Amino acid sequence: MSWNKILCNYKELQLFGTLNGGQSFRWKHDKDNDEWLGVFSKTVWRLKQNGDSLQYQVIGSLHKKTDTNCSNLKEDLIYEKLLKDYFRLDLNLGEHYKEWSEKDKLFETACQQFYGIRMLHQEPVENLFSFICSQNNHISRISTMVEKLCTHYGDEICTVDGVTYYSFPQIENLADNKVESKLRELGFGYRAKFIQKSAAQIVDWGGDKWFKSLQDMKYKDAKQELMKLHGIGPKVADCICLMSLNHLQALPVDTHVYQIAAQNYLPHLRGKKNVTDKMYTEIGDHFRKLYGEMAGWAHTVLFCADLKKLKNKDDNLLTEGESQKKKRRK
Template sequence: MGISLGELWEGFSASDCRFAELAKYLAGARVLRQDPVECLLQFLCSSNNNIARITKMVDFLASLGSHLGNVEGFEFHEFPSLERLSLVSEVELRNAGFGYRSAPQSSLLFSCRRSFKQAKYITGTVDVLQSKHSGGAEWLLSLRKLDLQEAIDALCTLPGVGPKVAACIALFSLDQHHAIPVDTHVWKIATRYLLPELAGVRLTPKLCSRVAEAFVSKYGKYAGWAQTLLFIAELPSQKAILPSDFCAMEENKSAKTKER
């Protein structure tokens, strides 16, 4: 809360007229500074999953922690420590539904082979963190002192963590405010508004770096915060907040870009 969101938004708006328009309707998009252990485990749950499944998985993990209370029918728990998580077996996680969403029926065999990777990733990551000499929670906190690429490289040594998930963890829990998690959604935003010359090109790891550089060049050291609002603006629930004429204008611009 020590960061002035108003000042950031003014700076972003000055360099991007589209951001200035979006900020009028989505002004409160603040990046959380999560506990690194909680953030890491949540993003391991998020890979290749939808919101409903992610919520269910995270709720299960949270239920393993100390009970904090009940508010209007909702039970709240402290997120469990690594020590508590180390007592959870891969089988328990599988039984709780930890895995990728089902593949089409035609690829059922492949789906069975991969469907519980998240259970394996979570137990594997907890084991690796528990083996850290300084303790896993302390090791994760120490990554806040590193450069962004060093932090991402360190996170990628954990089971199930790739560059995109590592960038998410870096942005939301390791004070790496210019981290840009590049997925297909962010790629579409980048090719529509920052790098239109790449529209229609297949996303590659090298182009992920170029997208991140484009965001930082445009928005500066808090580029990850700007990207967060632009990402939110693409969600159907948030598009409903935007005026219909603004959405129509966006669609026309997108169509013209595709024609070029």
């Protein structure tokens, strides 16, 4: 299968930090070939970077032209548009990195290694239920839960190397009363109730139209609406606002983010055992004042730079950067 190409400088998009930084849970890295296989928008993709381009293959898809709001485009351009939207490639990240670096020395240091960290533009339904699964959980188990949701309640897309891939479930498929008991059987624990109850609420409130209304609201109003759902607290609400509702000033605060803030920006918060509501707001407001309307995106770069699993990949990232430079010189 041939590769399609989208022009994109490697400094503008780093697949490793973007796809492996805890935003999405459906991507797997083939280290031998430095390729990524994953699912979004009812489509199975294979991605890689080569010089100044993002290359992709569409392995299988359930997409119809009417799904994309671009029915006048050729099929290959439809998939190109989906990828560009997913990685928000219309935004010049270098300009924002320069702006954030001028405001913050720590960011200036972090971005040398963690260039090209993109805030994915995810589908709200997948984003919301993936992050319900993320509560008090680690990434490998979150990924397993998300795949169970897809296998049992999504639609089959295709089979690759003996593995069958499914789309993320429609919201109605998760709202049935029988879903909770089934998910408990599958090991979701208390999250089973949150998933079924939240899905039922969203269906009652209008489904996609409700999500669209959240995008049109001011950030704080959208966050409050999300917190009316079963099992959705401030952090998960901020994740959804940031990653799928275009409220890029949203800043999810967990203990990890608290430690970054306390050690480097707000020393009076050091040594606290729990992140209180007051502390949560103070940390978010501090970074919004520092970075501006895209504070959540800027702070994601700091978050990636501080993650141990990404730190352990420093040598690989340096090698990747150097290899891209060499390819550009050819």
